[in-house]
Amino acid sequence: MFKLRPTHAALFLVSALFAGSAYAETLKIAYIDPLSGFFANVGEIGLKQFQFVADDINKRNLTGGPKLEMVAFDGKGSPQESLIMLKKVIDSGIRIITQGNSSAVAGALIDAVNKHNERNPDKTILYLNYAAVDPDFTNSKCSFWHFRFDANSDMKMEALTTYMAKDPKIKNVYLINQNYSFGQAVSRAAKADLARKRPDIKIVGDDLHPIGAVKDFAPYVAKIKASNADVVITGNWGNDMSLLVKAAKDAGLNTPFYTYYGGLPGAVTPIGEAGEGKVKQITEWHMNVTPNKTEKFANAFNKKYGGPPAYISFYFLRGNIEMYMLAEAIKQAKSTDPKAIALKLEGMKYAGDEGEVEMRASDHQLIQPLYISTLAKAFHNPKDPTTAKFTGKDKEVKYDQENTGLGFKTDARIEAYVTAQPTSCQMKRP
Template identity: 25%
Template structure:
């Protein structure tokens, strides 16, 4: 694998288009009318090819969140093929994607982004980690480039500036989804268990803003991201005797966390709610999965088999990948980039921003909208239950929430 300094360039030439089109052409033709993505008319217009549009993807190809980065990248590739109808072009411009591995390090991400910007890149995508996204956003504003953040969930990305958008959900949407499962929060004690990171702190703030406003007393137990033994934190949660434990956890230490919570009796002491993570996480709950209530950003099939979801699933699978939790984040990012280029201008960032603001489209999860005021991505959310154990564990849809039911409050946009 090339080093992050060199990057990996994926240029959608006519040769690669022919090969890739074989993977998803049937699904794309079936779903293109419902996609709501731009580029369908312009992809074959204009005769001879124009100069390529350069897109820089800075994400976690390696590092603690590499699995999430892989899901994002596979979704992005499928989404770009879908949104351009297998041509790899928008308005006659080939889309040229250069990948850079930030390893989850904000300083490295910024350095890589500055290098891309210096080479004339006007569009950046990626940011698997919330801490990375919070450093990339001001860089986008300073250099007037379009930045579409990926899986990073921190609410602080929403409304941060005029040049930053997001292609995934945010923590507030998670908490609103969880709130639909909790009943009356008035007088209840809620403990947020998470890592002491931008992601964890965002979840604490979101739970306080949502459930605290409903009358709950919200506290937190935050573990260092590097912590190996999580038993002391599980004990601390149980000692607080909360009515509800909201677990927000990311990364490879999740199995150790759930083992500690089960061994310390936390899962039997009260209601435990958490987000449904990727497919690899399903077995980690062991026989305790049915003790947990899940809010879900996405899992394969959650979208109800709408044409866009079907195209995404088919494309990723046929390319040898595995659809998962963050596949829609990459897919939607590609849809947004195609929209920005086709309806705006590859060299006019202001026009691209305007093209995205207020845009309503069909994504893998269903109907979605880019809110003009603060660039929040309004989208459906889901609830689920986990059945089976070990390799047989799988999620079942418990409920679907339209984007209007889980809309975060508008944020006054800076810049």
């Protein structure tokens, strides 16, 4: 089927030349995430963080040669548009992509990258995933070309339920999730994990509501109230989460909400005081962890980008881990070839700000410690004028989110080994 034609010959020649100069001066990394449309704000923040950390890497020459440069491509939040952008990326000769927003897009990209690499073994693409958490990507759909730097939704649930299991007061748990694959995965994992760890806990409700279509959450809150739930677990994000929390406050519902995305950029603003002491989140880091090795970096970022009107706060520590590990892999491989980088990333252990993390070779899932934290009033320090707006008394809550006067306070740190899950991945290596 494959005949050597002049064009192919030329291609070989070019790729041979390219291989010779593979250790190029500037290595471009395509950032494919929504930069217009509904999810643009999260996409913008991610882009800024990646650019910021790329600057840091270049300044400290962590790659041992090539400079890193982020190139933004607007995936518009849709799988199809993101695939079009992937084609553009391929056409412009960029070989490393990173993406995070929406597992829908991630699934499409994994599939397309696999097909592309199979059809063009001399122009392979490496895909670094910083936020898409569908467990399938490191299980049934795992790929040699895909690396995930965020804990997947099953791992986060494992961590949440480990923490909850220790609290004997929790008897009734209510699940409310968006009715799509992620929400369903959260509901499934919560039921399975709780049954295993605390068979006495009753699931008193398991709601799946359509994503983004519910305007008034008061009826759901009435239902939660009627069920006598002690705790609510939700994978909701965006308005589906903030409206839920606000409606709970209105009805005087005082159960804690264990969320996945309570601290996502833009989430704390609409929740406001309604979430104080109630909204818990599970993340790999937040601004008030102690000790906080990332503090200086995050402050530098917030100083540059955290002003009005959006008051964005540094969020994706995993983005830093991803970029530092990439730089390290380039340094070790002495090459910017995706395959060489991938082989170095596999199994790499890296001393991150929150302790050692490992890119598990068997499924390309990063194993990292996680934190459970609760929204609390930020500490008012009479001597520090920047805290003038704050009203809290807890010194641990040093920073707030998005200028709301509310910050996160650590409840527990879950060590990396606790979150690790067995994988069903049978990886095909080229």
